[in-house]
Amino acid sequence: METTETTLDKIRNRPRFKMYTHLTKESYAENLKKYLVEHKDEFSGNVNTEVATISVSTTEDNYWKPCLALRTELDEEITVVRGVFGPSSAVWTFFMFLYFLFTICWMTFFTMYYVENQINSHEFPWALNASFLMLICIAATYAAARFGQSKAKDEMKKLRKFAEESTLKFEKTL
Secondary structure, eight states, X not given: OEEEOOHHHHHSSSOEEEXXXXXXXXXXXXXXXXXXXXXXXXXXXXXXXXXEXXXXXXXXXOTXXXXXXXXXXXXXXXXXXXXXXXXXXXXXXXXXXXXXXHHHHHHHHHHHHHHHHHTTOOSOTTHHHHHHHXXXXXXXXXXXXXXXXXXXXXXXXXXXXXXXXXXXXXXXXX
């Protein structure tokens, strides 16, 4: 098994990695199911031949709780497992909505400021300040995402260990 990870993967909102294995997609899915059953007190999740979603079982269920999505693909007779860490889909959707909203507002306010300067109008003197406020909101959203990642770092390490051990354990038996 070979694992690759780049510097860009470490600074993303949703860190990711790739593993290469000689297991077929079907046998990899079966092995994940077995490993999940063996460690049911520590992990929970859903596995099929294309995608697996794994999370760490904890006593407290907060919205920073990370999930690991494992997607399998076949590339030149080698199975590629792509892992993506992230929050639940509801939290991820909320953060993407905030990024979208703040970015659209920033573009709108900055365009208002720019057009106002081009036509020498003074109807929107607050537009530049509002655009800076939107940039601060975007930065605050990013900071909140990074805070959540740092808070869930131990669980993410467990999930990474799960991905590696579940693959190595069954690859060695080949």
